[in-house]
Structures are given as structure tokens and as C-alpha cells.
Amino acid sequence: MTHSGLTNLRGLLAFFLVLTLLGGTAACGQTPKSTVQPGFTHADTLRGSITPERRWWDLNHYTLSVQINPSDSSIRGSNAIRYRVLAGGQTMQIDLQLPLRITKMEQDGQALTWRNEGNAHFVQLAKKQQVGQTETITVTYEGKPHVAKMPPWDGGFTWSRDPKGRPFIATSCQGLGASVWWPCKDHMYDEPDSMLIQVRVPEALTDVSNGKLRRIIPHDDHTRTFEWAVVNPINNYGVNVNAATYVSWSDTLRGEKGTLPLSFYVLPENETAARQYFRQVKTMLRAFEHWFGAYPFYEDGYKLVQTPYLGMEHQSSVTYGNRFRNGYLGTDLSGTGWGLKFDFIIVHESGHEWFANNITYKDIADMWVHESFTSYAECLYVDYLFGKNAGAQYVIGTRARVQNDKPIIGHYNVNEEGSGDMYFKGANMLHMIRQWVANDEKWRQVLRQLNQTFYHKTVTTAQIEQFLITKTGLKLQPIFDQYLRTAQIPTLEYTTSPTGIRYRWVNCLPGFTMPVRLCLNDLGPRRLVTPTTSWQELKQPAVKEVTVDADYYVLVSRK
Numbered sequence: 001m002t003h004s005g006l007t008n009l010r011g012l013l014a015f016f017l018v019l020t021l022l023g024g025t026a027a028c029g030q031t032p033k034s035t036v037q038p039g040f041t042h043a044d045t046l047r048g049s050i051t052p053e054r055r056w057w058d059l060n061h062y063t064l065s066v067q068i069n070p071s072d073s074s075i076r077g078s079n080a081i082r083y084r085v086l087a088g089g090q091t092m093q094i095d096l097q098l099p100l101r102i103t104k105m106e107q108d109g110q111a112l113t114w115r116n117e118g119n120a121h122f123v124q125l126a127k128k129q130q131v132g133q134t135e136t137i138t139v140t141y142e143g144k145p146h147v148a149k150m151p152p153w154d155g156g157f158t159w160s161r162d163p164k165g166r167p168f169i170a171t172s173c174q175g176l177g178a179s180v181w182w183p184c185k186d187h188m189y190d191e192p193d194s195m196l197i198q199v200r201v202p203e204a205l206t207d208v209s210n211g212k213l214r215r216i217i218p219h220d221d222h223t224r225t226f227e228w229a230v231v232n233p234i235n236n237y238g239v240n241v242n243a244a245t246y247v248s249w250s251d252t253l254r255g256e257k258g259t260l261p262l263s264f265y266v267l268p269e270n271e272t273a274a275r276q277y278f279r280q281v282k283t284m285l286r287a288f289e290h291w292f293g294a295y296p297f298y299e300d301g302y303k304l305v306q307t308p309y310l311g312m313e314h315q316s317s318v319t320y321g322n323r324f325r326n327g328y329l330g331t332d333l334s335g336t337g338w339g340l341k342f343d344f345i346i347v348h349e350s351g352h353e354w355f356a357n358n359i360t361y362k363d364i365a366d367m368w369v370h371e372s373f374t375s376y377a378e379c380l381y382v383d384y385l386f387g388k389n390a391g392a393q394y395v396i397g398t399r400a401r402v403q404n405d406k407p408i409i410g411h412y413n414v415n416e417e418g419s420g421d422m423y424f425k426g427a428n429m430l431h432m433i434r435q436w437v438a439n440d441e442k443w444r445q446v447l448r449q450l451n452q453t454f455y456h457k458t459v460t461t462a463q464i465e466q467f468l469i470t471k472t473g474l475k476l477q478p479i480f481d482q483y484l485r486t487a488q489i490p491t492l493e494y495t496t497s498p499t500g501i502r503y504r505w506v507n508c509l510p511g512f513t514m515p516v517r518l519c520l521n522d523l524g525p526r527r528l529v530t531p532t533t534s535w536q537e538l539k540q541p542a543v544k545e546v547t548v549d550a551d552y553y554v555l556v557s558r559k
Contacts, residue, residue: 040414046120047095047177048364048415050189053122056089059192060134064182067200067223068207068243070167073159075100076142079183082192083136085129092137094121095179095186100143102183107137119179139183146180148172151309156180160308162244162267167205169243170307170319175364175417178236186236189362189458195230201243208242208265210234210317211300230316231299233456235360238315242305247271253282253302256294260285261301270306273324278304280346287384288351288377293448296358296455304346311345313352313374320345334397338382338390351377354451362458365410367417368484369464372408372426379427388440395431396550398424408484409461419487428553429483435551436515437472446471478512483553490514491555492531494546500539501546505531507555517549 037045045051059081066077081094096102097119105112105123114123129135146156152172157180160168171181179186196214199207203222211230218224246265253260262281266274281304285295295302300316307319310329322329322345332339355373376395383391402425410418419425437443450467461484469476482490490512494503501520505512515530520543529538548554 037411037414040411040416043118043120044414044416046093046117047186049413050187051093053089053091053093054185054187054190056085056087056129057083057092058086059083059185059190061194061196062184062192063196063198064239065198065200065225066182066241068169068241070159070169070202070205070243072144073147073157074142074144075157075181077182078138078140080136080138081185082134085131085133085135087131089129090125092123092125093185094123094137094139094183095119095177096121096139096141096183097146097176097180100141100145100181102139102141104140105137107135112137121183141183146176148309152312158308163269164245166245167202167243168267168308169201169205169241170309171241172307172309172312172319174237174312177415178239181241182239184236188235188237188360188364191233191235191360191458193233195234195239197228197230197239198225199228199241199243200225204245205243206246206248206265208246208303208305208317210239210315212261232297232315234315235357235458238313238357240312240314240317240319242307242317242319244306246306249275251282253285255285255298256289257298260295260298263301263303264305265303266306270324274306277324277343278346280343281350283385284342284347284350284381287381288354290384291377291380291444291447292354293451296353296451302350302353304350311349313349313356315353315357318346318349318353320349322346333401334394335400336393336397338386338394338397339378341386342381344378347378347381348374351381358451358456359454359464360458362460363412364415364417365412366459366461367410368408368422368426369459369461371422372430375423375427376430379431392431392551395424395427396553399428399553402428404487404489406487421487425483425553429479432479432552433468433472433474433476435517435549436474442472475513478509479514482509482512482514489553489555491557492516492518492546492548493557493559495559496543496546499541500537501543502535502537503529503531503546504535505533506557508533514554516552516554519547519549521545522547 061082063080066075068075110126112123114121148156148158151158155172155176158170162168173180177186178184197209200223201207203224207226209228211228214227214229216224216226247268248265251262264278297316303317305319307321310321311319326343327340328344351374356370361369379391379395382394402421406419408418408422410416434443465480488507490505491507493506494501513532518527518529548556
């Protein structure tokens with residue numbers, strides 16, 4: 001999210017990558033070749049699957065301590081991993097990416113041995129692991145982490161300088177994974193219930209990480225440790241470090257769950273602009289609480305932190321680099337003008353607090369759960385401020401950026417995301433569902449109940465699909481299959497005759513059906529019909545042309 005010159009969909013949205021994004025072993029840590037999907041490697045499987053060495057233990061808490069050394073771009077530290085034993089197991093998979101290296105692992109003061117398979121490290125536990133017991137393993141590590149080449153799409157550590165030459169440091173790692181800079185259980189299905197983050201930096205710098213600042217510890221070597229406590233579950237890639245010579249200020253929001261603490265951190269030279277643009281935060285939070293329910297992390301507060309890259313959805317520590325301009329670096333992604341009414345990064349990345357940080361995918365193949373809903377949240381934000389028609393115009397305008405290159409859902413168990421169309425195409429799919437619900441208050445309650453039902457949970461596509469089908473009472477499975485699992489946009493094919501029209505769906509899955517509102521003769525009568533893949537007939541004389549209401553993302557073709 002740093003390069004304004006990127007003009008195609010991949011470039012503009014890779015920043016989300018937040019498309020960001022990025023394997024199973026037997027008891028001995030080896031995966032039979034037959035389980036590796038074609039086109040993927042054993043390393044992909046170790047990274048992307050719930051291996052036996054991950055499955056038997058449940059994360060409870062991380063205590064991550066790391067020292068940042070700007071002088072040589074190195075880090076060193078430790079992570080104490082507290083977990084509960086779910087089943088018998090003595091071998092544990094810990095992930096840490098090269099060129100970082102593990103220097104020690106121990107449990108109850110006893111040094112442990114391990115073997116490496118690339119970025120996966122299999123430690124042999126000496127102590128008998130008893131089901132139901134809570135244990136801790138401490139991993140010590142050091143090195144020079146992967147440097148982000150184009151954060152956050154190609155993330156890692158960003159070692160930058162502010163305009164006055166002072167260190168300006170940040171992490172971003174959704175696709176690569178948190179193990180690019182700290183040792184962890186690097187799979188999204190399992191989150192710690194809480195976390196303590198201790199970051200030691202030169203005394204001239206301030207570190208901003210997730211949660212609430214518990215204390216600042218000065219050291220004799222002219223460094224300080226900032227200790228941040230996260231009391232809610234947190235996904236690995238949502239953990240971040242931001243170190244700079246920040247100025248900060250605080251505020252509060254009276255929200256649905258009481259008083260929400262707000263904190264803002266920016267470079268000193270940007271304070272005046274930031275105080276103006278960051279006023280949008282309160283409006284954004286009110287809008288999203290209206291649509292989705294209470295902000296999910298009141299106990300950890302909300303922070304907006306300036307970074308040397310465009311921004312990302314780090315939980316309770318949202319990062320920002322949109323240059324204090326409305327739109328996406330001054331560009332309206334919808335092409336309608338509505339996108340210049342708000343700062344895209346503030347709205348989009350904060351929307352992920354509900355979809356990504358509250359409701360989190362278990363497998364990156366289901367990343368649409370994060371991105372489709374959050375892109376749709378932009379539409380709802382415009383709706384909240386400027387009305388339903390404005391919101392519809394915004395989301396419809398984003399269709400021009402849809403590529404229809406491949407399915408939105410990726411391959412499972414290999415850490416592979418689907419098409420970047422998960423943003424705008426997915427948002428338009430949700431906009432269509434709103435049309436079929438045909439009751440805006442019911443639709444709002446569905447979205448709020450979604451966040452309540454899956455509060456602080458990891459989910460699959462199947463769970464989200466079934467929830468929406470049940471709560472709306474609509475037969476949505478054909479729509480999900482078509483828009484998420486294929487790259488085809490359904491085309492309404494029609495013919496006319498003196499007595500009426502015949503129509504059917506083509507360019508779609510067999511048996512596909514979906515209701516749409518037909519527009520006859522442009523400004524003529526509108527009819528809600530439910531075409532199938534078989535020809536149907538509508539008696540309506542003198543029809544010369546058929547279109548479909550713009551709220552539906554389909555194509556139309558006259559046969």
C-alpha cells in the first residue's frame with residue numbers, strides 16, 4: 001500500500017493483502033507425497049494445513065518479547081507459548097521463517113531438541129504431555145528478518161526513515177505469515193486467547209503494538225521496553241510492531257458497549273493533517289457499529305498508527321499510510337465520486353476489525369470472508385452517511401475493477417488465496433443478497449447477528465454460507481457456488497416476440513437459478529423473475545429490449 005503508481009486491480013488492492021497472504025505431516029513430521037496438491041510443494045502443505053504436530057495442542061497465550069535494532073536491521077527475542085494439551089503428542093510444530101533462526105527451545109527449564117524442515121521446526125518434548133494439562137514452551141530466536149519489498153503485499157519488516165532521518169519501522173505479514181518475524185503456531189485456525197507483547201527499542205523511539213499499553217520500562221543501555229497487553233483472541237498476522245518518533249493523542253467514543261478508548265500515533269510533522277483526517281474515525285466506528293454491532297475489542301481499545309506503507313488491519317492497532325487524503329491515495333476506486341468522500345484506508349482497514357479480526361478465516365482459501373464483507377462495508381459506510389442510493393452507486397461502480405480471472409475461493413491446506421475479485425466481486429454478491437432480502441432492517445440484523453454468532457471465532461466458508469441461508473430464509477447456495485467457486489458471471493440470454501420474451505441463464509453452473517429484476521424497454525415496466533438454465537416465457541407485448549436492474553451483477557445478451 002505504498003506505491004501510488006500501481007493502477008491495475010492487483011496493484012491497487014494488493015495493498016490489502018491484506019490480499020496479503022500468502023503445510024500436513026505424519027507423526028514423524030513427513031507428509032506422504034500423495035497428500036501434496038498438484039502445483040504445490042511440501043512446504044506449502046506444512047505452512048497451510050493443520051498438521052498432526054499442530055492438531056494435538058490448543059493455543060492459550062503468547063508472551064512475545066523482541067528487541068528491535070535499527071542500526072543493523074536485526075531482531076532478537078523469545079516467545080513463551082502457553083497451550084492446552086488436547087490429545088496425545090510429543091512432537092510440536094513451531095514456525096519461524098528464514099533467515100531468522102531459533103537458538104533455543106525449552107520447557108520447564110529443560111533444553112529441547114528439534115529438527116528443521118525449511119520454515120517448520122519440529123521440537124521433541126521431553127515431558128509427557130498429559131491431556132487436559134496446560135504447558136508452556138519458550139522459543140528463543142534472532143537474526144535479520146525478511147525485508148518487505150512492497151509492503152504489505154510482499155510483507156515482512158520495513159526499515160524506513162522519516163523525513164528527518166529517524167528510524168520509521170513497521171511489520172506487515174498477512175500473506176507471508178507472522179512467522180516471518182516471530183516464532184509461533186502459524187496457522188489461522190488457532191488463536192491465543194490473550195497475548196503480552198514486549199518490544200524493546202532505542203529510547204528515542206516509541207513502539208505501538210496491539211492492545212493497551214501496560215508500562216514502559218527504561219534500560220541502562222538507552223533502550224526502552226513497551227509492554228502491550230491484548231486481552232482478546234488475536235490472529236497471528238494481526239500482531240504488529242510500529243516504532244518511530246511518534247506524537248500521540250487520545251479520545252473516547254460513547255459506543256454500544258460503553259466508552260471505547262481511541263489513540264492516534266503519527267509523525268510530528270503530520271500531526272496537524274492527521275488531527276483533521278482522523279476525525280473520520282468516530283463517524284466510521286458509529287457507522288460500523290450500526291451495521292455490524294459493537295466494536296469487537298473494547299477492552300483493547302482502538303488505535304490508528306501511521307506507518308511507512310499504505311496500511312493494514314492489525315487488530316486494535318490499525319496501520320495507516322494513505323497520506324492524509326480521501327479516497328485510495330486520492331483515487332476513487334468506484335469511479336462515482338463517492339469514494340472521495342472518505343479516507344479509504346481508515347474505513348477499509350478499520351472495517352476489518354469486524355471481518356478479519358473478529359470473524360477470522362481458518363484457511364486463507366476463504367479470505368473472501370475478510371475482504372468481500374469489508375469491501376461491502378465501504379458501501380454501507382457510504383449508505384450510512386449519504387443514503388442507500390449513494391451506497392449502491394459506490395459498490396456498483398467498483399465492478400469495473402473485477403477481473404473474473406479465477407475463483408474467489410482458493411485451494412485449501414496449502415496457504416493459497418483465491419482471486420483478488422474477493423474484494424469488489426464479493427462485495428457486489430453481498431449487495432445482491434440485500435436485494436433479495438428486500439428488507440433493509442432485516443439485512444442489518446443479519447449482519448449484526450453474524451458478528452454475534454461468530455464473535456472472536458475462526459470460521460469456514462461453509463459456516464458463513466449456512467448462516468446466511470438460514471437467517472435470510474433464501475436459497476443462496478447456487479449464488480455462492482457461482483460467484484465464489486467459478487470465474488463466470490451469469491448471463492441472462494433472451495429473445496423477443498410480438499407476445500413477450502423468453503429468457504434463461506447461460507455462462508453459469510448447471511442448474512443455476514437466481515432471481516433478478518428485469519427492466520423492459522429501458523424505462524418501461526420492471527418484473528422480478530427467477531430464471532433458470534431452461535427457457536421461460538414472460539407474456540409482455542411490444543418488448544424491444546431487456547436489461548437487468550443495476551443492483552444485480554449479471555450480464556445480458558440478446559440471442
